[in-house]
Amino acid sequence: MFSPKFRQNLIAGIVLGTFALIVATPLLRHPHGLLVGPQFDGRNDLTSIFLVFRTWPRQALETHGQLPLWNPFFLSGTPWFGNPQSGMLYPPNWIFFLGGGAWLASWMLIGHLWWGGLGVYFVVRRMDWNWGAGVLGGCAYLAAPFLIAQTGEGHYNQICVAAWIPWAFFVFEGFRKGSRYAVPSLALVMALMFFSGHVQECYYLAFLLTLSVVWAVCIPHEHPTSPGYRKRLLGSWFGAGAITVGLVAVESLPQFLNSKQSVRSEGLSLEQSGTISLGADNFRQLLDPFALGGPENYHGAGQFFWETFFHFGYTILALALLGLVLQRRNPEIWR
Template sequence: MGTRGATAQAAFSLPLIPSPIRHAGPFHSVVRAPMERRDEVSDKVDDGVSKGRLPSLTERPMNLDRRDACVFLLLLILPLAYFWRAALGLSVFFHFDIIMQFYPYKAHFMDGMRSGHLPLWCPLVYSGFPLFAEGQAGALYPLQIILYLLMPTPLAYNHATLLHIGLAGGFTYLYLRVLGLTRAASVLGGLVFMFSGCFLARVRHFNIILGAAWLPCLLLLVELFQQRRRWLYIALAGVVMSFLFLASHPYITLYSLLLAAAYLAFHAVVSADDSVAGRTWRAIAALMVIGSSGAGLAAIQILPTYELLNASVRALPTNYLFLTQGSFPPSSLLTFLIPNYFGAPATDTYWGTPSEGFYIEFAAYCGLLPLLLAFVAVRRRRDPHTLFFALLALASLLLAFGGYTILYRLVAHVPLLGSSRVPARFLLLVCFSIAVLAAKGLDSMASASPSRKSIAAMFGLAALFIAAVLLLHRPWLLATSADLAARYGLHGYLLEKVPRIFTQSLRPALIHFAAFAALTIAWFAWAASPRYALRTTHYALPAILITLADLLTFAWHLNPTVSPAVYETPPAAARFL
């Protein structure tokens, strides 16, 4: 490898295993890999699958280098560039949940900490309230404490939000590298997850963003444990779980723990380096350590929160209607292709559900190109991780449908899950699965590009879909506008404006779809050229740029900001009192 390669390998000690169907050479082979070696490895995998065996999960380990650390830092910086006004403190995020809950809670705790004490009781809420017991305030979350002690509260809130969006992308990148994917594919996966609708539409929900950011880190540590058999990684996973217990949304914490359990069970099934009993007990022990250590480290927050919960309306019995409130409508599957087909609250054109708040719950757009690459991965890749994330995406989507399927009636009887509402939040796992599969799909393009026949078929289907939407959407909307208007309580002149509102929301949505559908088809045609079959950068960089432009333009208007004076200036009513 040479002195330079040896130094690079020693610079960063996290282990990697190569993907079962990719070349396991040094890092510079990411840019140019021998096709013959890739075909040889792929043939071995195909032979194993044909004989009923899944490929091995453990191959010759590799090491990350400083370039991976640089990519991680770059992903941390990207949200700061996208929300540059918020990053510089020129504006602050502003929405109902932020100004009514998250910002004042955090300001109260940090003001107390700056003066040298931890305020357990807040006299400013009702006639007094045990605010520390409101776990989502995150009073003891380490990263929050550091940021709020170093910065003014408005700027700290902005940077805490942007930091966790960046962490989501960075941890996803490292996880995919640990799975053996190329840097280019791993970057794509990180960008898809961090800039998906589950993040960019949820900036107002800091507690959900926080939990989602640590989810890929949890899988990263579990994967490292499976590769190296070092319990230190499980201990670190317990620390990550404690962060979720301290500050994340309870249901996101639950989903993360369930995903860790499923991932450990997956490894126990497909690994072949130990007896079945040994793998099973190791997985059970690892899960118990993660859960117990996480809960133990966060017990100072969990116990008062549990006590407050039992004294709140959340302790009352719930019915099936409550549990399925916020179910993902099957008709909203269209938003995986046209994200703002039903409008958006930011432009006052949302007409998808009676409650505008459900727009952010249903937002799970991951980009057109990543979605197609995910299908490419499912069709081509035959490794266990592809199967796992394909099944995870399918199962999570079925759970997100909630009351629209009979499955959720069974979930309603499962402890803990049976007390959670808004099933659409399972879309977070769908987005993460698509991000992983998209990265694997891009990774597989190095070994075999799609045929020109496939490109032509894709182009034809896309053209038919666009034509159908353009021709049929207006008559359908006009026919159903009266029903929608009655549902929303619109009368008189408002009823006459319904078709115009639909037109205002659909025109930019369809233009966005048509533009990026054309770019996606052009990219597949470019990648199919034999001239670029061996050069990853020739097709990977355009894919990354197209995806980034797609996701950032879709969410450009979703997060309004205002002057910091909104939080710093007492309202007139407060000044009067």
């Protein structure tokens, strides 16, 4: 009834889901509890901020009988439509209209880790690596220590946007190969990242993919040289960008207008932003994740363990070093 490829993908999804549940062992023990880290006696961004973010839209409709365009309980009142952290237009968040609140937010975090791992699986498979490599890549991503640290701090929006990054690369592979559905699909994925509530990663990824397109156009020996390839690639990229801008305009324009009324409308200085950035000492975390302390006693650069954590797992580090040593190269992959 089902093709072998479909069965392989289904089994991969089940394996990754099982692994995600292993990662979420504390939540399995208490399914209606909160998934929090050891710092500050469990108080984190999920308990102090994002639970309110997720439950306010339903409360506004049920209690006040109005659309959640303004939140009077956050920062003494703030715009909610056009707030880059509200996640109002992110479809998975609409499930909170059904209820669930606290425990649902924790399971949504795990669900997004699984979704990101599944995306990595499909990226690896699209690059013509075998099933085992895809599953290994997916497991490594969803259990990446950096993402686990973000989960422990309750960075709900950041985990949501990170879950879509592999899917952007998956669609981008089809985009560069000329898939007819790649342009609208890429625009949709980028829009979902934007709506998820942490737009920085969306901008970074758009910049990175743009550099990849420029590289493909400027280095002809690194990609197919069929007539019109570079012209088609550039045209499709501008088309995907235009569609993305059109999709996110409903929220990006209110965000822009609201930002002009903010006390931080001029942004942060380089010195201010540097206070929560990586330092040279953080490279020690590559080999020892707790070289600078843990979440409850961090003493490295920046202010918080999870903001400057620089460890991606020993498996990933070993495979990366092995790849450099072997220098294996797939000619189909030009980035």
